[in-house]
Amino acid sequence: MVFTGAGVSAESGVPTFRGEDGYWKKYRPEDLATQEAFARNPKLVWEWYDFRRSLLSTKKPNPAHLRIAEWERCFQSVHVVTQNVDGLHQRAGSQKVHCLHGDIWVTQCTACGQSERNLQTPLREIPPRCRCGGIQRPGVVWFGEPLPQDVWRQAEQVCAGAELMFVIGTSAVVYPAAGLPSLAKARGCFVVEINLEPTEFTARTDLFLRGRAGELLGAL
Ligand code: BJW
Numbered sequence: 252m253v254f255t256g257a258g259v260s261a262e263s264g265v266p267t268f269r270g271e272d273g274y275w276k277k278y279r280p281e282d283l284a285t286q287e288a289f290a291r292n293p294k295l296v297w298e299w300y301d302f303r304r305s306l307l308s309t310k311k312p313n314p315a316h317l318r319i320a321e322w323e324r325c326f327q328s329v330h331v332v333t334q335n336v337d338g339l340h341q342r343a344g345s346q347k348v349h350c351l352h353g354d355i356w357v358t359q360c361t362a363c364g365q366s367e368r369n370l371q372t373p374l375r376e377i378p379p380r381c382r383c384g385g386i387q388r389p390g391v392v393w394f395g396e397p398l399p400q401d402v403w404r405q406a407e408q409v410c411a412g413a414e415l416m417f418v419i420g421t422s423a424v425v426y427p428a429a430g431l432p433s434l435a436k437a438r439g440c441f442v443v444e445i446n447l448e449p450t451e452f453t454a455r456t457d458l459f460l461r462g463r464a465g466e467l468l469g470a471l
């Protein structure tokens with residue numbers, strides 16, 4: 252099992268959340284990533300997501316994404332459980348990808364609930380509208396929202412059966428996702444953490460490899 256966070260996409264040029272140039276250094280999560288923020292100012296929230304989608308459309312998977320995708324072709328039963336919404340694991344060729352926090356390329360109608368894939372960058376209309384006339388929201392999981400239950404159950408299952416887990420590029424502070432490495436360890440899994448710096452989880456990891464994910468995975 253490969254469990255990833257924003258750091259795995261950093262070498263693609265995608266900003267993280269809590270790093271030096273991270274989004275949460277410039278903006279307050281409660282202004283951009285909650286239902287309340289969206290209800291107050293859907294245009295502002297959508298402008299931020301539109302900016303991120305446009306940025307992502309110019310980026311590509313890095314050697315970390317590519318190496319992880321290669322593992323799936325070389326070994327039996329490799330699963331990627333990611334907190335990322337950027338779609339870079341899928342673009343690198345990983346097939347068994349479980350997206351805990353949704354997908355930035357999906358929009359969901361706040362009126363009828365209909366989800367659709369929308370790759371338009373920049374968006375022609377902000378906020379985008381559904382066929383039913385309702386306002387659409389980004390298909391991601393905001394603070395205070397439950398994770399998609401089917402994806403969460405699959406992640407727990409993968410975790411419970413994992414022999415080896417890589418925890419890559421996550422600060423491991425956002426729950427419930429951050430609990431997965433501990434869950435795996437409790438089931439006897441060997442956990443390797445790859446990060447630029449120690450995290451909340453590092454004290455419990457079996458092996459800590461300090462450095463850039465793309466470089467380290469390339470060398471493994
Ligand atoms: C590199 C690198 C390189 C850099 N190589 N490494 C108090 C206590 C406990 C919990 C809570 C609490 N108050 C509220 C909560 C719950 C809350 C939570 O956990 N908050 C904590 C922050 C305190 N969680 C939630 O609200 C979740 N839902 C929930 O709990 O629901 C309960 C519920 C049940 C039933 C009904 C209703 C509710 C939902 C969390 C959603 C998180 N959403 C976001 C935005 C997603 C959409 C979007 O992208 O816009 O998800 S926030 C943001 O953080 C994003 C990320 O997926 C997530 C995790 O961040 P990540 O990936 O770890 O990134 P960073 O930036 O933090 O770290 C990057 C790391 O990479 C760093 O360590 C670097 O060193 C490293 N790195 N370059 C290797 N090259």
Ligand code: ZN
Nearest residue numbers: 360363381383
């Ligand atoms: Zn609708």
